[in-house]
Structures are given as C-alpha cells and as structure tokens.
Amino acid sequence: MDVINEIIQNSAIGAMPKGYKNLVLLVFSTIVSILFSMLVFLIINAQNVVINFGY
Numbered sequence: 001m002d003v004i005n006e007i008i009q010n011s012a013i014g015a016m017p018k019g020y021k022n023l024v025l026l027v028f029s030t031i032v033s034i035l036f037s038m039l040v041f042l043i044i045n046a047q048n049v050v051i052n053f054g055y
Contacts, residue, residue, distance in 0.1 A: 008014060013024050
C-alpha cells in the first residue's frame with residue numbers, strides 16, 4: 001500500500017484535494033474493470049465471434 005500511495009503522491013493527482021483524488025481513482029478503476037470484464041467475455045465467447053476483414 002505504501003508503494004501505491006507514493007505513486008499517487010508523485011503523480012499529477014498528488015496535489016489535488018482528497019475528494020478529487022478519490023473521484024479520479026474511482027473513474028480509473030471503473031474503466032479498468034469494464035475493460036477486463038470485456039476481455040473475459042471475449043475470451044469466453046471467442047468461438048462465436050465472426051471477424052471479417054475487407055472493404
């Protein structure tokens with residue numbers, strides 16, 4: 001946990017108030033969790049995905 005706090009303090013959001021830090025971290029973690037769940041969904045349903053290359 002000390003490493004994460006050190007990274008946050010040395011980043012661009014380190015000087016922001018605590019409420020803004022929490023909001024930025026919440027938005028970032030929400031985006032990452034959505035992307036991870038989409039990746040899992042694509043891996044599970046890979047046989048049903050049809051990909052067409054061309055014009």
